[in-house]
Amino acid sequence: xxxxxxxxxxxxxxxxxxxxxxxxxxxxxxxxxxxxxxxxxxxxxxxxxxxxxxxxxxxxxxxxxxxxxxxxxxxxxxxxxxxxxxxxxxxxxxxxxxxxxxx
Amino acid sequence: xxxxxxxxxxxxxxxxxxxxxxxxxxxxxxxxxxxxxxxxxxxxxxxxxxxxxxxxxxxxxxxxxxxxxxxxxxxxxxxxxxxxxxxxxxxxxxxxxxxxxxxxxxxxxxxxxxxxxxxxxxxxxxxxxxxxxxxxxxxxxxxxxxxxxxxxxxxxxxxxxxxxxxxxxxxxxx
Numbered sequence: 197x198x199x200x201x202x203x204x205x206x207x208x209x210x211x212x213x214x215x216x217x218x219x220x221x222x223x224x225x226x227x228x229x230x231x232x233x234x235x236x237x238x239x240x241x242x243x244x245x246x247x248x249x250x251x252x253x254x255x256x257x258x259x260x261x262x263x264x265x266x267x268x269x270x271x272x273x274x275x276x277x278x279x280x281x282x283x284x285x286x287x288x289x290x291x292x293x294x295x296x297x298x299x
Numbered sequence: 300x301x302x303x304x305x306x307x308x309x310x311x312x313x314x315x316x317x318x319x320x321x322x323x324x325x326x327x328x329x330x331x332x333x334x335x336x337x338x339x340x341x342x343x344x345x346x347x348x349x350x351x352x353x354x355x356x357x358x359x360x361x362x363x364x365x366x367x368x369x370x371x372x373x374x375x376x377x378x379x380x381x382x383x384x385x386x387x388x389x390x391x392x393x394x395x396x397x398x399x400x401x402x403x404x405x406x407x408x409x410x411x412x413x414x415x416x417x418x419x420x421x422x423x424x425x426x427x428x429x430x431x432x433x434x435x436x437x438x439x440x441x442x443x444x445x446x447x448x449x450x451x452x453x454x455x456x457x458x459x460x461x462x463x464x465x466x467x468x469x470x471x472x473x
Contacts, residue, residue, distance in 0.1 A: 223383075
């Protein structure tokens with residue numbers, strides 16, 4: 197059988213929940229950021245699969261993917277700036293030690 | 300089984316296997332490398348779907364940009380080669396249970412739902428079509444979101460510089 201929409205949706209769903217599992221178990225801010233990247237990638241894969249198999253007459257899913265990639269790049273850059281700043285003041289990037297971030 | 304089907308399942312196994320290793324390994328640098336291969340697998344899936352432009356963007360931005368940024372931040376904030384502490388077993392178990400329940404719920408919904416595809420003629424996702432629609436100002440054009448994203452990137456750039464700037468007053472407290 198030739199892989200179609202359901203196989204790609206299976207991959208993106210499994211990828212999403214792998215990211216969710218990593219986000220729940222990790223306590224290091226950099227690895228939590230990696231889990232978020234996995235989640236964003238599964239969403240991108242969903243948009244491209246729906247664009248390809250359900251609405252091939254339009255390109256909207258593709259544009260959503262491009263904008264999500266741009267926003268993810270900006271988000272990763274800001275997050276890493278915050279993480280490095282946190283490391284400077286606390287000498288640790290575990291979430292347990294970052295409680296004062298909210299004040 | 301034809302060649303393209305085999306390639307699809309190989310790419311799927313590459314993506315999911317490396318993603319699973321990236322969230323379970325205890326060495327943070329290896330996690331970054333597994334994430335790199337997982338993102339390459341997703342770029343391969345985009346190539347398999349014949350969305351070459353998105354695949355190229357994925358490789359340039361994610362593999363070439365974000366993962367390199369993550370590796371740099373690991374080197375700046377972590378002692379290389381040192382293992383992360385083991386998580387509590389109860390936390391791992393409950394996280395796996397929550398993820399598995401969500402996975403089962405979503406998969407049941409996805410496989411029960413009948414998707415109906417449009418019957419209209421397909422538009423080729425070529426660079427010319429993408430460029431014309433992205434910078435078009437007529438109905439369906441994406442010129443305004445394009446400008447908004449460019450402002451967002453500028454704001455992120457300035458924000459990064461301001462956040463990471465070391466000021467004199469915080470320098471004394473370190």
